[in-house]
Each structure stands twice: as structure tokens, then as C-alpha cells.
Amino acid sequence: MLQKTAPSRYTGPIAKGDVHPHTLVDRGFASDEALAALLDRYPAELFDINLYDYDDDGQSRLRTGARGRLSGAELLEAIKQGRLWVNLRSVEQGWPELWQAAMGELATIQARYPGLKAVRNAGQLILSSPKARVPYHFDAAGVVLFHLRGRKRVFVYPGDELHLPEIAMEQVVARQTTEEVPYSRSFEADAQVVDLEPGQALTWPFYAPHRVENLDRFCVSLSMDFQTWPTRFRNGALYANAVARARRHQPRSTDTLGTVGLAARWAASLAFRKLKLMPDQIARFERDFEPEVGALDGAGSINSRS
Numbered sequence: 001m002l003q004k005t006a007p008s009r010y011t012g013p014i015a016k017g018d019v020h021p022h023t024l025v026d027r028g029f030a031s032d033e034a035l036a037a038l039l040d041r042y043p044a045e046l047f048d049i050n051l052y053d054y055d056d057d058g059q060s061r062l063r064t065g066a067r068g069r070l071s072g073a074e075l076l077e078a079i080k081q082g083r084l085w086v087n088l089r090s091v092e093q094g095w096p097e098l099w100q101a102a103m104g105e106l107a108t109i110q111a112r113y114p115g116l117k118a119v120r121n122a123g124q125l126i127l128s129s130p131k132a133r134v135p136y137h138f139d140a141a142g143v144v145l146f147h148l149r150g151r152k153r154v155f156v157y158p159g160d161e162l163h164l165p166e167i168a169m170e171q172v173v174a175r176q177t178t179e180e181v182p183y184s185r186s187f188e189a190d191a192q193v194v195d196l197e198p199g200q201a202l203t204w205p206f207y208a209p210h211r212v213e214n215l216d217r218f219c220v221s222l223s224m225d226f227q228t229w230p231t232r233f234r235n236g237a238l239y240a241n242a243v244a245r246a247r248r249h250q251p252r253s254t255d256t257l258g259t260v261g262l263a264a265r266w267a268a269s270l271a272f273r274k275l276k277l278m279p280d281q282i283a284r285f286e287r288d289f290e291p292e293v294g295a296l297d298g299a300g301s302i303n304s305r306s
């Protein structure tokens with residue numbers, strides 16, 4: 001594992017990718033039976049079904065799937081056979097038992113970082129195919145990735161201007177684009193690489209860009225993201241800067257702002273959001289496919305089943 005020295009902006013109390021043990025696997029949350037039953041009952045509107053294609057330079061293209069009509073057991077099989085990345089959003093509502101257990105684990109992890117205080121948490125359960133990969137992106141939040149099943153390799157990069165341009169952050173926070181930021185293969189030399197096994201949880205510096213490769217196994221992880229007051233202020237300031245930039249102003253980098261300046265911009269962002277000054281550009285996607293057992297990549301035609 002490489003230790004990185006490049007300056008990251010706004011790391012918060014977590015200075016690098018750290019692995020922590022957790023007990024969620026032992027409690028049976030990742031068994032086939034539990035997952036198939038979950039998929040059967042999970043609300044269709046809380047599914048994100050993604051399929052990423054990559055070119056030779058590592059640039060990605062996203063296709064999105066509809067929930068479709070497969071039973072939970074069939075959908076599980078399609079994921080195991082395919083190249084799908086299925087996110088079940090809002091686990092806090094969709095699987096309260098898992099969520100409660102994970103919040104207990106978070107308390108243990110949080111206690112290891114003086115000054116870390118999550119003020120809002122949300123989670124998504126990720127079921128992904130043996131060969132699935134998630135492209136380079138960042139989350140405008142802290143993240144704990146509880147790994148429950150399979151093996152995955154996580155690449156964590158410095159959150160500096162080279163790897164995470166602030167203008168790109170503004171665009172993501174203001175929902176003018178998806179969570180992707182510019183990626184170059186040359187970044188690989190700067191990555192901290194962590195192989196995750198079931199029973200391990202990974203956390204990394206706030207906002208640090210990352211990407212994930214599954215290591216030839218069907219994978220199950222719970223991704224918990226959380227806000228702290230500093231990340232709230234920071235996200236608000238990024239949003240306010242996006243609004244200013246859209247009006248041809250040249251806002252100060254949030255890196256140069258102290259807590260008072262960040263808090264003032266956060267307060268402004270709340271007003272801007274209310275006024276809907278930055279229309280959400282991430283419109284509802286047209287869905288490209290439905291999961292299908294035996295189809296290439298697990299992605300069947302969306303029209304063939306109607």
C-alpha cells in the first residue's frame with residue numbers, strides 16, 4: 001500500500017484510506033436467501049442499475065437499467081452472471097435491520113477519529129457482478145464502505161486540484177453533471193490501493209476521488225455516506241460558487257475560505273436552492289436495458305419483455 005503525501009483539500013479527520021473490521025457478515029445480511037428476499041420487496045424506485053463500458057483510456061460510459069420483472073432470485077442470478085452494478089438506495093428505509101447494525105458499526109469507527117461527527121447518514125446496498133467496475137468519481141460526503149461479500153479493489157486518489165478540480169466539484173454538487181470528474185491513467189501512480197475482504201470496512205478522506213474494481217467475485221457492500229458540519233458548509237460553498245460562476249463571476253476558491261466564509265456561503269446556498277437558481281441538469285434517464293439472466297452482461301432488451 002502506498003502512502004501518499006500530495007496535499008488533499010479538506011480531508012477532515014480521515015487522513016488516508018483506512019480499513020476497519022466490522023461484524024455485519026456474521027449476522028447473515030449477505031446470504032443469497034436474505035438478498036433474494038430483499039430484492040423481492042425493495043421498492044423499484046430505489047433501484048439504480050448501472051452498467052459501465054470503458055474505452056482503452058479508461059474513460060467510461062454509463063448505461064442504466066430499469067428494475068424489470070425478474071424475481072429477487074432471478075435478479076440475483078443476473079447480477080452474478082452479468083456485469084451489473086445495482087444500488088439499492090435509502091437502506092435506512094429499505095432494510096432498517098441492516099441499517100441499525102451498520103450505525104452501531106459506524107459509532108465504533110467514528111470513535112477512532114477525534115473530531116469526526118456525522119450529522120446525517122444515508123446508505124446504499126451495492127450488489128455487483130464479478131467483473132463490474134465503478135469509474136473514477138468523488139462523493140461530496142464522508143464514506144464508509146462496509147464490505148460484506150466477494151472481493152473488491154478500491155483505488156483512492158489525492159483530493160488535490162490535479163485529481164479533483166474545484167470547478168468539477170462545483171458542477172457535481174450543483175447537480176449539473178453526474179459524479180464523474182476528469183480522469184487520466186497517469187493518476188494511477190498516485191493511488192492508494194486497498195483490497196477489501198468481507199468483514200472489512202474502508203473509509204477515506206472526505207471528497208477523495210476513488211474507483212472500484214471487483215476481483216472476479218459477486219460482491220455485496222453497504223456504502224454509508226455521511227455529512228459533518230464542515231462538509232455541509234463546504235458543499236454549500238461549492239454550490240454558491242457554482243451559482244456565481246454561472247453568472248460569470250469568479251468566486252474565490254473554497255480552499256481559501258475560513259469557517260465563517262464557508263458558513264456564509266452555505267447560508268447563501270440554502271437561499272439559492274430555494275430560488276432554484278441552478279436547475280438540476282441530471283434529468284430522468286431513459287433506461288437502456290432490463291436485467292436478464294443469460295443475456296450479454298446481464299442486460300436484456302427493455303422492449304422484449306413487454
Ligand SMILES: [Fe+2]
Binds near residue numbers: 137139143
Ligand atoms: Fe463513491
